[in-house]
Amino acid sequence: MRRWVCPRCKKGKIAPNSPATLDVRRWCLPCSEETGRLVERTCPARDRENARRAASRSATSRRRREAAERRDRDRHSFDGLDVRVETRRLLRLKAWNGHFTGRTPPNVEVVRSRTPGTSGKAFPWGNSIRLIFEAGNDRGTEAPETTRRKRSELRALIAHELAHLVARIPRPRGGSGRRAWHGQRWRELFRAAVAEETGVHIPTGDRTLPQIWSDAVDAYLQGPEASP
Numbered sequence: 001m002r003r004w005v006c007p008r009c010k011k012g013k014i015a016p017n018s019p020a021t022l023d024v025r026r027w028c029l030p031c032s033e034e035t036g037r038l039v040e041r042t043c044p045a046r047d048r049e050n051a052r053r054a055a056s057r058s059a060t061s062r063r064r065r066e067a068a069e070r071r072d073r074d075r076h077s078f079d080g081l082d083v084r085v086e087t088r089r090l091l092r093l094k095a096w097n098g099h100f101t102g103r104t105p106p107n108v109e110v111v112r113s114r115t116p117g118t119s120g121k122a123f124p125w126g127n128s129i130r131l132i133f134e135a136g137n138d139r140g141t142e143a144p145e146t147t148r149r150k151r152s153e154l155r156a157l158i159a160h161e162l163a164h165l166v167a168r169i170p171r172p173r174g175g176s177g178r179r180a181w182h183g184q185r186w187r188e189l190f191r192a193a194v195a196e197e198t199g200v201h202i203p204t205g206d207r208t209l210p211q212i213w214s215d216a217v218d219a220y221l222q223g224p225e226a227s228p
């Protein structure tokens with residue numbers, strides 16, 4: 001039972017929590033008689049409760065949304081860098097010859113793996129790249145130069161995978177495809193991207209893939225700290 005109050009004469013009446021529409025206790029009869037229109041009593045306690053419940057519902061949904069955003073940010077962060085922000089910056093490079101202009105930006109998938117080190121995969125026909133990080137190796141708790149090296153590797157890795165998206169070489173199957181996958185076309189794109197980002201021109205000529213990779217990481221280490 002609750003107290004129902006007439007908004008006009010402020011007189012109250014005890015009635016059930018939700019009296020039926022035709023329940024006489026729902027209506028202030030003297031005021032209805034005086035005004036010629038039915039005057040409905042309200043229940044301040046119930047209104048307050050409803051308001052409280054609505055507020056807590058919206059707080060819960062806000063908390064859930066914030067938690068989801070936090071999880072999303074954590075999933076895409078590596079040593080304090082947001083890989084989506086890094087990718088967005090790299091997508092703007094002129095080195096890609098406008099490949100990404102006016103297209104849906106590639107999807108960046110992040111995978112935490114038990115395998116040590118950082119690696120990546122590109123899916124030119126799925127317009128997506130996958131970055132694979134060693135689980136637990138992405139918290140900036142070590143020496144600044146270690147963090148700087150890891151960030152350089154991350155940037156070189158994204159440039160590496162984006163170059164695959166632009167090169168659009170058929171996916172490697174067997175020996176010759178594998179050569180083309182990191183062949184002349186991919187190398188030119190990757191070198192141009194690294195040079196544009198870092199201002200450092202990495203060596204051309206007969207370099208192995210690991211050599212090109214360490215050239216690129218060195219370029220990022222020498223170049224100015226990139227800003228998103």
Ligand SMILES: [Zn+2]
Nearest residue numbers: 006009028031
């Ligand atoms: Zn009344």
Ligand SMILES: [Zn+2]
Nearest residue numbers: 160161164182
């Ligand atoms: Zn590759």
